[in-house]
Amino acid sequence: MNDLLLTPSAVATNNSNRFEYTDFEEVVEQQPVTKSHVSFLDANTNQISMDELKTQCVVPTWANQELTISHQDFIEAVHDAAMTFYQGESITAPDIRVSHIVRGRTPNALGKRASELLECEKTQFYQRMAFAFTIPTIYESIDGQKLELCIGGVRNYNDLNLYRASKSLEKFSVFVGWRVVVCSNQVLTGQGVKLSMEVMDLKQLFQQTMELLYNFNPARDIHLMQTLSNTYLTETQFAQIVGRMRLYQALPQGLSRYIPRLLITDSQINNVCRGYFSNPDFAAGKDGSLSMWNFHNLLTESNKSSYIDTYLQRAVNATDVAVGINNALHGDSTYQWFLG
Helix, strand or coil: CCCCCCCCCCEECCCCCCEECCCHHHCCCCCCECCCCCCCCCCCCEECCHHHHHHHCCCCECCCCCECCCHHHHHHHHHHHHHHHCCCCCCECCEEEEEEEEEEECHHHCCCCHHHCCHHHEEEEEEEEEEEEEEEEEEEEECCEEEEEEEEEEEEHHHCCCCCCCCCCEEEEEEEEEEECCCCCEECCHHHEEEEEEECCHHHHHHHHHHHHHHCCHHHHHHHHHHHHCCEECHHHHHHHHHHHHHHCCCCHHHHCCCCCCCCCHHHHHHHHHHHHHCCCCCCCCCCCEEHHHHHHHHHHHHHHCCHHHHHHHHHHHHHHHHHHHHHHCCCCCCHHHHC
16 A cells, blocks of 8 residues: 555646646546445435536526526536546546425516416526545445545535625535445545635646546555454444443533544434444444454434535544544543543
8 A cells, every 4th residue: 555656647846845737728638437436425415417417406696696607617627637636547427416496486587476487587506515536446445345536515505695796705515535445335434535715716626636636645544444344343332432432422521622623413323323233335244343444434424414514524523433442442542431
């Protein structure tokens, strides 16, 4: 794994780490690879195609009627950045999930009842959108499970005040990490996620995505996950950790401030417990033992039930918790509370 080296196709200057970014028009056209897949985000969302985003959804505007960056433009900017940075690799078409639809009407139908509206008079857009795509030619294996490099993003219009008189900074979240192929569980660490990427236009969005890809070290994440696969929980330890996770939700504020943050919810903890016995890929062994790698996958599997706007934060937190508990099993005190 130490031999893994990913070289960006963007050109760095001799005296700095800044890139000479390719304009959008100059990006080499590569045909995305499509494939069957398991959804990376299930509950509370609907799947949508790029064509539907372009033809069936309007683009919200600021108060001065200037357009915001559309969902489809956001997706294409990140996809173009990945195709530029990983030039020559196979890249899949984006999987897109949306939620919180906002319905409206065209100006000429303002006086009509909702039941009288014609289809051509109805408008809609989605407040929240998440997408992800993989690079199948960049892969690794952990404990018999294949992982592919994965890139994606999240957009939430609730982060914007569209009543502003003029255009302002727009916020996006972009991530790069690994995805477990068999189940689409996402492996994300803080170094591969930028939760608040503020930009004025697509060029800035493209540039900041390139910077994220450049600073990401895929070998580091793989080494971290391989470390998890070498540590095992007993059934008693698993039960202790799950019990502490349930207890965490009720801790008084004075005590919880001294304990590392846990974002997973009670219902998701219940899913982790069910997965311990029945998950086809990451359940405990016959002796009740569970690797920390499998424990991490049970956490990320349960995270698929999150809303789009909390998905990335909880994915990163799942990795933090799994790594922290793994360190506690080897003597570190930071996450010791979860072991009792």
